Amino acid sequence: MQSLVRYELRDDVATLWMDDGKANVMSVAMLAALNEALDRAEKQAKVVVLYGREGSFSGGFDLSVFKRGGPEVLTMLEAGMRLCARLVEYPLPVIAACTGHAVALGAFLLLSCDLRIGVNAGARFHINEVRNGMTLPHLTLEICRERLAPAQLHTATTLGLPFTPASALAAGFVDELVPAYAMQESVLRYCADLLTVDTKSFAINKRRVNAKVIQAMAVAIEEDIAEWKALANI
């Protein structure tokens, strides 16, 4: 099978192209591939770009795993949460190139990145857990609270309302909207800018700015795991 994440290193920029040929679901394999690519980037690059595929950044967890059940569910859930936390703690700047829909975990991964560029059409931002009868993990809410505007945090999470590119910009899902054809140009521009930033001071500052949410996420993931285990035993 073709790799789910294509890794490209050029001029100190590591680009991680997520592409499962469909909605970019976060299966155990996809999450592992992302972690592997982040490991490499941490050693080789100064800036990381997380790129979706045309029409989809990520559709969130692989629902077929939930349907099948078994121990893989817990593995996948934990890996998804830990990846969000990793991006927030990651020492390098991570740019998200949100090429399309960002749904559920796809939205949380997006929100975990440092700079988020979205396409101005053909993208839906949707924290749809409540619509699917699912509970939002504590960790995801810590990220939402950190990154989304207060009023929209409520409509996005509690009500599970979908956001258009324009309303997503106002809510804080993305920092900038561009036409799809200009995504690469925009990403390159930000990369060139971020490459001029001192890597060491960036890492220290990012950790300082994110200190509270990192701490909160560490507590949240323990709660989440305990909850999932309790549910699995029932």
Next chain:
Amino acid sequence: MSDEVRVIINDGIMTVTINRPEAKNAVNAAVAQGIGAAMEELDRNPDVRLGILTGANNVFCSGMDLKAYARGESPFVEGRGFGGLCSLPPKKPLIAAVEGFALAGGFELAIACDLIVAGDNARFGTPEVKVGLIAGAGGLLRTSRQIPQRVAMELALTGEMISAARAYELGLINRIVNSGGALNAALTLARVITANGPLAVAASKKIICESQDWLSDEMFAQQEPLLRAIANSKDAIEGATAFAEKRRPTWVGC
């Protein structure tokens, strides 16, 4: 050609740069002649698909060079008007990449282009009335066709400048990017256009421009010959075939 207008052709895209940063790229005779010659070349050279007009040193153009004008230099080109562009824009698409000021004649050069991409520091306006003049190179004629009349009137009567953000809100410009990024953004936009069928692009521009003067009950009849020429072209068949075969079309331009 003088250094006051630089012309570079790359991948079918002609970039025309007004290069008088010491005068905020004001239009003197050399600039007007240089742009005029470039526009002629743009339409004549079959290897060139599209033009970009920009200014050196983060300024688009501050208008007519009044000192040169006082010396007797003409910023007009016979047949093409102010700046070698305003009265007769080219047949091929032209994109303005605007940083900093696009004022008076500079504004008129920008709005004579088909598309405008601007850095977020760009400012647009026709301040002619402030010195007792009018924007005679298309500023009054084109603005009211491109943005709501009430706003066009405000620009003309007050002579006040507007920001890139306001210009975007009005639909006067196509994209705003961080300052310094306008030329790159224009190139990105240009590549999207040059990937399309050349005949179809040319006909689309022609119809949008000329139909401004067509009457409602005649406009479809007037469009008909252009439509038929496109439908019978090799490129139309190539475009459809390539789509069906899921590959990129290879245009032949006929």
